[in-house]
Amino acid sequence: MLSEIVDIIVYIFLALGVFFNLLAGFGLLRFPDVYTRLHAGTKCTTFGSIFLCGSIILLAIKTWFWGNTDGANLAIHTAVALIAILITNPTGAHALARAAYRSGVKPVGAVIDELAGKSERKSPSKKKEVKK
Amino acid sequence: MIEAFNTEYLVVLGFLILAIAIALIRVIKGPTAPDRIVGLDTINTIVIVSMVIFGFITGTVIYIDVAIVYALLSFISTLFIAKYLEGGEI
Numbered sequence: 664m665l666s667e668i669v670d671i672i673v674y675i676f677l678a679l680g681v682f683f684n685l686l687a688g689f690g691l692l693r694f695p696d697v698y699t700r701l702h703a704g705t706k707c708t709t710f711g712s713i714f715l716c717g718s719i720i721l722l723a724i725k726t727w728f729w730g731n732t733d734g735a736n737l738a739i740h741t742a743v744a745l746i747a748i749l750i751t752n753p754t755g756a757h758a759l760a761r762a763a764y765r766s767g768v769k770p771v772g773a774v775i776d777e778l779a780g781k782s783e784r785k786s787p788s789k790k791k792e793v794k795k
Numbered sequence: 796m797i798e799a800f801n802t803e804y805l806v807v808l809g810f811l812i813l814a815i816a817i818a819l820i821r822v823i824k825g826p827t828a829p830d831r832i833v834g835l836d837t838i839n840t841i842v843i844v845s846m847v848i849f850g851f852i853t854g855t856v857i858y859i860d861v862a863i864v865y866a867l868l869s870f871i872s873t874l875f876i877a878k879y880l881e882g883g884e885i
Contacts, residue, residue, distance in 0.1 A: 677803060681810045684841060688817030691837055697829045704818070704837035712844045715807070719851050722799060737851065740859040744847055747863050748840065751870035755836055755877075762877035763829040 669725050676718035683711035696771045697763045705756040709748065716745040804852050811845050832876055839869040 690703025719741050727734030764778065815838055822834035843862050850858030 673800065674803075677807055680844075681807055684811055684814045684844070685817075687837055687841075688814035691818050691821045691834060697827065697833065700821070700830065701833050704833050705840075708837055708840040708844075712840060715844050716847060719847065722851075726799075733854075736856055737859075740856050740863075741847055741851075744843065744859055744863045744866065747866040748843060751866055752836075752840055755870055755873040758874050758877040759829065759832060759836065762880040765881045766829065768827055768829055 666725065669721060673718045673721055676714045676721070680711045680714035680718065683707045683714070687711065697768050698760060698770055701756055701760055701763075705752055709752045712745065712748050716741050716748075720745075801852055804848050808845060808848055808852075811841055811848070815841050815845075828880060832873070832880070836869075836873055839865075839873075843869075 684707065687704050687707035690707060691700050694700045694703055720738050723734040723738035723741065725734070727738065769776070818834050818837045818841070822831050822838070825831040825834060843866050846858050846862035846865065850856060850862070
């Protein structure tokens with residue numbers, strides 16, 4: 664009974680993960696702009712990775728519950744990989760969006776730019792020059 | 796080694812390779828440099844998930860360790876390329 668419920672949940676997780684990863688690819692191809700492409704390509708892959716790694720963790724915990732200790736090894740390693748994805752992916756997206764704005768790419772269809780004078784770079788070397 | 800759902804995970808791996816191919820079109824076609832870097836970042840994340848799934852299918856945990864190291868190194872490379880695009884010193 665418990666095993667069949669876990670199998671059904673694994674099928675649902677696999678379908679959701681594949682759907683969102685394919686959505687990331689199509690969004691990357693179809694959106695008109697750097698910022699909207701970043702929106703599609705980063706959030707959808709993070710959400711799909713949660714479900715794909717979650718299905719593997721669920722299967723490994725089920726195997727561990729039935730007495731096979733290979734499941735514990737697999738579950739812990741997959742959880743560490745998932746945590747690495749969850750920490751690094753949004754941080755990289757934030758840095759890329761800031762770099763795209765500062766390298767002069769404007770959003771398609773934007774009328775005003777509210778960040779125009781506020782986003783100048785404050786590097787430590789320039790501060791030293793000002794103090795001299 | 797877990798002998799379950801091997802066929803289903805192989806089908807999932809095929810769809811992930813399709814997603815990588817679609818993102819590769821954006822890397823080749825992208826008009827500006829940040830477009831290409833966004834495509835490469837997406838490809839990196841999908842490759843990490845593919846490595847985890849391949850390690851599950853073949854029953855070797857060493858692929859998942861490689862995926863962890865790949866995640867951290869691709870994050871560092873993305874940060875350095877973003878710093879380069881800003882035009883600042885690293």
